[in-house]
Amino acid sequence: MKNLSQRLFCTILFVAGLVTNGFAQDKKPNIVYVLVDQWRSQAMGFLGDKNAHTPTLDRLRKESMHVRNAVSGMPVCSPHRASLLTGQYPLTHGVFMNDVLLGIDRITLPKVFNQNGYTTGYIGKWHLDGHGRNSYIPPTRQQGFGYWKALECTHDYNNSAYYAGDSDVKLKWPGYDVIAQTDDAITYIKDQATKEKPFVLFISMGAPHDPYQTAPEKYKKMFENKPMILNPNIPEANREKATRDLRGYYAHMAAIDESVDKLWQTLKDTGIEENTILVFTSDHGDLLGAHGFWNKQQPYEESIRVPFLLHYPKLFGKNTQWKSDVLLNTPDIMPTLLGMCKLPIPASVEGIDYSDVLREFKKNTVEYTLISCVQPFGQWARKMGGKEYRGVVSKRYTYARDLKGPWVLFDNQEDPYQLNNLVGKPEFAKLQATMEKALVRELKKRKDAFKPGLEYVKQWKYLIDETETVPYRTVNYEGKPILE
Structure with a gap:
């Protein structure tokens, strides 16, 4: 619980915003949203990960909502x-x-911000176009973003392409794309800081997603001889590969951490840090050998938990360590950001606006949130054990069922590495029944009948290959097909 002075500071700011309507309208916050790819939540120095080198994020946490x-x-x-x-x-x-298209008729975050007087920009990995990973994305499919330097998808970080604006000329980021994209974002921020209108900028970095061994030498050398501390849920047979991959994984993270430092410093140098919402988060985690698997899609902690740091000095102040236990799911991010900016939330939005909960003006009543795999594919295709599931997560427990019935139940407090599956154990029958009821409620709320994945594939008319994966037209830096 935060101390009284912090609560009072937050309340004063909020009330001042309500009283001075003109100020509240003229000083809408900017948003700089740093989205990285496949960074699991536990991989942070401030969370006790001895492998991680994240000095910037550790400092950012001290001045942010975690x-x-x-x-x-x-x-x-x-x-x-x-x-x-x-x-x-x-x-x-x-x-x-x-590798499927998000419909261009959707009401999206940039479109809403555009309608409310914001300038919007997007830099980096897109992965919502479905026309091939190297294809030109015209403005009609850029979902409302104005400034645009993006590519559908690449993890060839040292030979990384992009398209700018409405041009179909393919360009290349110089050197390692994390650094080049950060430099471009800094230029954009400096330019916007001189203007009257607020802005929203997304910087979408492809790292630390595999291939793991492609960070610049400066960062790779930081880990090449460093002993890796492996979690106990990595089977012995996977430990050698996990050690090698983790060294590369953390090298990418060190590069990203340094880039976040540059972005943060730019906000300070331009004088807009106070009224800018800086977010650091990831699209999903990475198993990296946990439970004998790699990558994502599965309901384990390493896959589903993501970092989420929200730095907003005007609201949360500085040199504080605000934290929240809210179950922030992906659909909740858009309405929460809109709520923090005091903008209307479209009726099409299904997620929860947690902005008042984060400010402690409203009590959190959400006890469970939904996790799912509608159709397994790619790196977790059926031949690799992939399967449909639906589940719920609470602050303490994870529960999931597949099409055959209950699959996993973990007590993440007593068993943080999820080594003890409680499904079917008589002494946990009541807990399992409680989690099942919660899942049924969430599925009913979402109108989710939990059908076999191929039925949804047919419904949306997606074309899949023999592995039940939507194919695409690209190869990786070794000339080999990439599945995700």
Whole structure:
């Protein structure tokens, strides 16, 4: 619980905004939204990860709201991004697989901000177009963003392409794209800081998603001889590969951390830090050998939990360590940002506006949030054990069922590495029944009949290959097909 002075500070700011209507309208906050790819929540120095080198994020946490229970409800790239931009769940917007198009008729976050006097910009990985990972994305499919330097998807970080604005000429980011995209974002921020209108800028970085061994040498050397501390849920057979991959994973993170420092410093140097909402988060996590698996899609902690730091000095002050236990799911981000900016939330939004809860003006009453895999594909295709599931997460427990029945139940407080599946154990029958009832309520709320994945594929007319994956037309830096 935050101390009285912090509460009083927040209340004074809020009331002042209500009383001085002109000021509140003229000084809408800017948003700088840093979205990285496949960064699991636990990989932070301030959370005790001895492997991580995240000095900037550790400092940022000391001056930010830390949403400790942020969840990627469908932990895979395109579904997260579609839910982030629409505030809707995947069965509503239809993007429950990678490499499919988010309908251009959707009411999206940039469109709403545009309508309310904001300038909007997007830099980096898009992954919502469905026309091929290297294809030109015309403005009609840019979902309302104005400034545009993006590519559908690449993880070739040192040979990274993009298209700018309405031009179909393919360009290349110089060097390692995390650094180049950050430099471009800094230029954009400096330019916008001199103007009257507020702005929203998304910087979408492809790292630390695999391939893990492609960060610049400066960062790789930081970890090349460093012993990796492995979690106990990594089987012995996976530990050598996990050690190698983790070194590269943390090298990418170190580069990102340094880039966040540059962005943060730019907000200070331009004098707009006080009234800018700076968010650091990820689209999903990474298993990295946990439970014998890699990548994402599964309901384990390493896959579904994401970092979420919200830095907004005007509201939360500085040198504080605000924290919240709200179950912030992906569809909740859009309405929460709109709520913090005092903007209307479209009726199409299904997520929850947590802005008043984060400010402690309203009590949190949400006890469960939905997680799901509508159709397994790609890196978790059926031949790799992939399967449909629906589940719920509470502040303490994770529960999921597949089409055959209850699958996993974990007490994340007593068993943080999820080594003890409680499904079917008589002493936990009451808990399992409680979680099942919560899941039934969430599915009813979402009008989700939990049908086999291929029925939804047919409904949305998606074309899939023999692995039940939507194919695309690109190869990775080694000339080999990438599945995600």
